[in-house]
Amino acid sequence: MRLLLVEDEIDIQSFLRTSLEETGYEVEAAADGKTAERLAVDGVFDILIVDLGLPDQDGISLILKLRQLGVRAPVLILSARRSVDDRVRGLEQGGDDYLTKPFALAELVARLRNLLKRNSPAGSDATRLRVLDLELDLLRREATRAGQVLQLTPQEFVLLEYLCRNAGRVVTRSMILDQVWGMRIQPDTNVVDVHIYRLRGKVDGPGQQPLIRTLRGVGYVLKDR
Amino acid sequence: MSSRTAKPILHSAAWRISLWATLAFACGTLLVFVFLHRFVADDIQRRSDAWLSGEVEVLGDVAEQTPMNALHDRLVEEVAELASKEVPNRDASASASNDSVFFLQTGGDGSLTLWVGAGNGAANLKAIQASKILPDHPTHLRVQGFAIPFRVASTRIGDGSYIYLGLSERDELRVLRNLRARFILLWLLLVLLGFGIVFYTTRRMLSHVREIAEAASRIGHSDLHARVPTTRHNDEVSHLALTLNRMLDRIESSMHQLHTITDSLAHDLRSPLTAIRGKLEMSLSAAMQVEHADPIVSAIEELDRLTDFLNKSLDVAEAKADALRLNRVPLDLDELLRIMIDLYEPSMSEKGLQLRLHSSGPLIIEADEALIHRMIANLFDNELKHLPASCTVHLRLMVESGGASLTLEDDGPGFDSEVLPHLFERRVRGKESNGHGLGLAFVDAVARAHGGQVSAANCESGGARIALSFPLAAE
Numbered sequence: 001m002r003l004l005l006v007e008d009e010i011d012i013q014s015f016l017r018t019s020l021e022e023t024g025y026e027v028e029a030a031a032d033g034k035t036a037e038r039l040a041v042d043g044v045f046d047i048l049i050v051d052l053g054l055p056d057q058d059g060i061s062l063i064l065k066l067r068q069l070g071v072r073a074p075v076l077i078l079s080a081r082r083s084v085d086d087r088v089r090g091l092e093q094g095g096d097d098y099l100t101k102p103f104a105l106a107e108l109v110a111r112l113r114n115l116l117k118r119n120s121p122a123g124s125d126a127t128r129l130r131v132l133d134l135e136l137d138l139l140r141r142e143a144t145r146a147g148q149v150l151q152l153t154p155q156e157f158v159l160l161e162y163l164c165r166n167a168g169r170v171v172t173r174s175m176i177l178d179q180v181w182g183m184r185i186q187p188d189t190n191v192v193d194v195h196i197y198r199l200r201g202k203v204d205g206p207g208q209q210p211l212i213r214t215l216r217g218v219g220y221v222l223k224d225r
Numbered sequence: 226m227s228s229r230t231a232k233p234i235l236h237s238a239a240w241r242i243s244l245w246a247t248l249a250f251a252c253g254t255l256l257v258f259v260f261l262h263r264f265v266a267d268d269i270q271r272r273s274d275a276w277l278s279g280e281v282e283v284l285g286d287v288a289e290q291t292p293m294n295a296l297h298d299r300l301v302e303e304v305a306e307l308a309s310k311e312v313p314n315r316d317a318s319a320s321a322s323n324d325s326v327f328f329l330q331t332g333g334d335g336s337l338t339l340w341v342g343a344g345n346g347a348a349n350l351k352a353i354q355a356s357k358i359l360p361d362h363p364t365h366l367r368v369q370g371f372a373i374p375f376r377v378a379s380t381r382i383g384d385g386s387y388i389y390l391g392l393s394e395r396d397e398l399r400v401l402r403n404l405r406a407r408f409i410l411l412w413l414l415l416v417l418l419g420f421g422i423v424f425y426t427t428r429r430m431l432s433h434v435r436e437i438a439e440a441a442s443r444i445g446h447s448d449l450h451a452r453v454p455t456t457r458h459n460d461e462v463s464h465l466a467l468t469l470n471r472m473l474d475r476i477e478s479s480m481h482q483l484h485t486i487t488d489s490l491a492h493d494l495r496s497p498l499t500a501i502r503g504k505l506e507m508s509l510s511a512a513m514q515v516e517h518a519d520p521i522v523s524a525i526e527e528l529d530r531l532t533d534f535l536n537k538s539l540d541v542a543e544a545k546a547d548a549l550r551l552n553r554v555p556l557d558l559d560e561l562l563r564i565m566i567d568l569y570e571p572s573m574s575e576k577g578l579q580l581r582l583h584s585s586g587p588l589i590i591e592a593d594e595a596l597i598h599r600m601i602a603n604l605f606d607n608e609l610k611h612l613p614a615s616c617t618v619h620l621r622l623m624v625e626s627g628g629a630s631l632t633l634e635d636d637g638p639g640f641d642s643e644v645l646p647h648l649f650e651r652r653v654r655g656k657e658s659n660g661h662g663l664g665l666a667f668v669d670a671v672a673r674a675h676g677g678q679v680s681a682a683n684c685e686s687g688g689a690r691i692a693l694s695f696p697l698a699a700e
Contacts, residue, residue, distance in 0.1 A: 011500035
């Protein structure tokens, strides 16, 4: 996976490059808009990370310019600003995502994976999801584990569906709040964790292999192998 | 937001101004009319006195030249002629009987020697004797039995007797009455016309002022780009509009400055925070043992709290300056509360708390979605952190006095009485609170930025009660 990182803060650029390369991305970095433009046109990238506060131009103008130049790859926007620009919301609706600084690395990685998957055509309109012996019928809103029907509330079903769609990948608490409840908040209580505990109590019965794993300080993952 | 309905006319400034202006105008014109009336009345009197003096001279001559026995008939003839024709201002349609002119002669001893006129003249003689009538000075005379007073002229003739000629003032009074009636009619018309003109012009001028006031009130907390309408004229009202607009320019520019400061502060703090957090996380993934990882994890958590504190501080600071930037969209509070309750319910019931919503159905406000989400999460977090087990939180959502009203009421221990008066200030927190004390200040900031209000009190039963109100979305 080739990734173009556009970030002018050298500190942030270097740790992002290191940790993204550890994750398996092939990273090219640019510290300003001009370099980014040249790199994006010359090479082919699967995904872009663009910081909004570039020294020579606004990050959003850069993204719009790259789109005009035919760059189709999804963009993860990084912003240290306080308010979310209307144009950022527009890009978000167009399939891109944004993350405010500071962020958890896991959050960044999870959102990148999410963007890449969203842009790949397969599997989005399936009516059934299958992860190991867990099966979700999206039409009947019914979940079964090893043939046993799970008694889930509608909200728990949506949460489990989100975990299944991201099976094998880390999802963070803010991603869950964003995608399942539709809000970008940072509660200083463990509201999401309690939902996950309850769901785990229903999905992982006694004697069964636990499917929902907690990654401390990071988030959750639904095991797919 | 603002009451767009027109105020009743009777309470408008245009009405008051026109009323006072008309009053002054009416008094002025009335004075002019009184003066004119006096002038005309005096003139009529003077003319009629001149005529009376002339006639009494003529009758004096006639009385001297005519023998006593023939005098009466001659005088009757003369007086009848006077009464019918020569009296000034005479109303031609009046009755033929002569009650407008009388002739009276007294002997040297003051007894009545000759009388021509209506009645026997006794009352007239009595009235003449009661008042001093000097020759050549026509005098006002009120006679018993006659409703209308007379004007009487006298002269002394050769034999030492006096003759008096009296003319009723009826015709004079009638002329003046007609004049007054016309004056009053004209005066009323003038006053009405004046009132109409003054009312129309002030109303037109003040309607500009009202437009400016309405536009200025629409320029609310967040919409500082709009300006009040200006007119082409170069008058006080357009000066007012221009001054207001200049003031708005200055406010907008200082608001912009504040935003620049908070933005760059946020940016300058967030970038190093991002770098620190990233480096900590990288060392975390390399750290092998749990005992090494723990301090790093807790450092990251501290960092996240610091970030949250930074965000909320800046939000509260901006809101205190009425400068919080809002991205308003229609938002159904009822739906939002249900989602929030769904999110918080498991945590609440883990702690043995109950959450009850009493809502009268969908309730739309125009609000910044992200801020309202964070505000309600804040309120719920508060309850979750501070309530002891087996308490119930009642949420009530309804339309009250034209706004959306949301109250949270619990049956817990309530607010600390020392903290209660300062609840919405920054850095205020209860003794056992471990937050940074911005929670309720943030709630207050968000409510106020949306034109709403928040208040906190302890219920009679002892629990805490927080009441929020927001303006409803326009239709």
